[in-house]
Amino acid sequence: MHAKQRILTGDRTTGKLHLGHYVGSLQNRVALQNQYETFILLADVQALTTHFSEPGLITQSIYDVAIDNLSAGLNPDAVCFVQQSQVPAIAELTVFYSMLVSVNALRHNPTIKTEAKQYGFRELSYGFLGYPVSQAADITFCKADLVPVGEDQLPHLELSRRLVRRFREQYGADFLHVPQPLLSRTPRLAGLDGSGKMGKSLGNAVYLSDDAQTVTGKVRSAVTDTNRIALSDKGNPEVCQAYRYHRVFDPEESETIRCMCQNASIGCVACKARLADMLNALLMPMREKRARYENNLPRVKEIIMEGTRRANSIGNETISQVKAAMGLVL
Numbered sequence: 001m002h003a004k005q006r007i008l009t010g011d012r013t014t015g016k017l018h019l020g021h022y023v024g025s026l027q028n029r030v031a032l033q034n035q036y037e038t039f040i041l042l043a044d045v046q047a048l049t050t051h052f053s054e055p056g057l058i059t060q061s062i063y064d065v066a067i068d069n070l071s072a073g074l075n076p077d078a079v080c081f082v083q084q085s086q087v088p089a090i091a092e093l094t095v096f097y098s099m100l101v102s103v104n105a106l107r108h109n110p111t112i113k114t115e116a117k118q119y120g121f122r123e124l125s126y127g128f129l130g131y132p133v134s135q136a137a138d139i140t141f142c143k144a145d146l147v148p149v150g151e152d153q154l155p156h157l158e159l160s161r162r163l164v165r166r167f168r169e170q171y172g173a174d175f176l177h178v179p180q181p182l183l184s185r186t187p188r189l190a191g192l193d194g195s196g197k198m199g200k201s202l203g204n205a206v207y208l209s210d211d212a213q214t215v216t217g218k219v220r221s222a223v224t225d226t227n228r229i230a231l232s233d234k235g236n237p238e239v240c241q242a243y244r245y246h247r248v249f250d251p252e253e254s255e256t257i258r259c260m261c262q263n264a265s266i267g268c269v270a271c272k273a274r275l276a277d278m279l280n281a282l283l284m285p286m287r288e289k290r291a292r293y294e295n296n297l298p299r300v301k302e303i304i305m306e307g308t309r310r311a312n313s314i315g316n317e318t319i320s321q322v323k324a325a326m327g328l329v330l
């Protein structure tokens with residue numbers, strides 16, 4: 001057993017992170033980092049399942065995602081950043097686990113189905129269909145106890161738990177921990193245009209790396225109550241994206257905004273200006289940290305390599321135990 005319980009969570013390195021990532025997971029990681037030994041996976045192998053033809057984007061995103069996490073407040077002295085492709089134990093475990101799961105079970109994974117549709121895949125590659133198996137390897141190479149995730153990841157967590165249980169039963173191996181999901185309570189943040197969840201593909205994302213002017217511009221374009229035309233019209237906050245953001249980012253203040261909108265004592269322009277100010281105030285300290293890291297990429301690389309080194313020392317030990325249990329050691 002390790003002294004503190006371990007957390008592992010991570011992001012695919014397919015692009016910069018946005019406000020939806022912040023409220024849905026980064027904020028939570030920051031809050032948990034002192035209580036748990038934390039591993040943040042830079043999931044570059046999983047990124048290949050959809051972006052294998054873009055090596056330049058992958059490299060850039062490894063840095064971007066690490067810097068997004070660091071700027072959000074993760075402490076590089078306490079948290080282990082792990083570059084997935086550089087941990088052989090993850091690749092090896094993936095192969096071993098792949099014997100314990102049926103292709104049919106993978107085909108029925110609801111998140112895989114949703115993503116396949118989203119990406120317009122008519123045929124699934126072996127790697128894409130199997131990435132939840134690789135995710136089980138991500139989680140178990142370091143014997144993580146808890147995995148903070150959003151709801152879409154629960155099917156993957158369920159598979160990880162099943163694989164570990166099967167492995168333990170099959171090989172009498174109690175050194176692997178059955179991981180628990182730590183479900184994020186915040187619902188997915190919708191885009192300012194109200195078109196669905198915030199995301200790069202929909203072009204509706206406010207990036208953590210956006211400057212103040214960009215954020216203000218994006219907020220200005222938010223969809224509000226379309227029936228409210230004149231300033232004197234009373235608004236309906238329930239159909240307004242700007243109001244939803246006020247609610248998520250400043251629940252107390254949002255009560256005032258709601259009343260003012262309903263009795264037409266604040267207009268949409270002023271309401272959005274307040275929202276933009278609030279978001280910029282939230283992002284300001286992140287921008288300062290970001291500037292420091294962006295001006296010192298060798299330091300970021302060192303943080304990633306140091307974390308990955310530690311991950312490998314843990315992973316190598318796990319893989320030795322696994323191979324011994326499976327009868328692979330002469």
Ligand code: TRP
Nearest residue numbers: 008009010011012043046135138
């Ligand atoms: N699939 C996760 C996502 O799309 C990223 C991820 C990869 C992950 N490996 C993980 C999350 C292990 C938690 C644990 O967001």
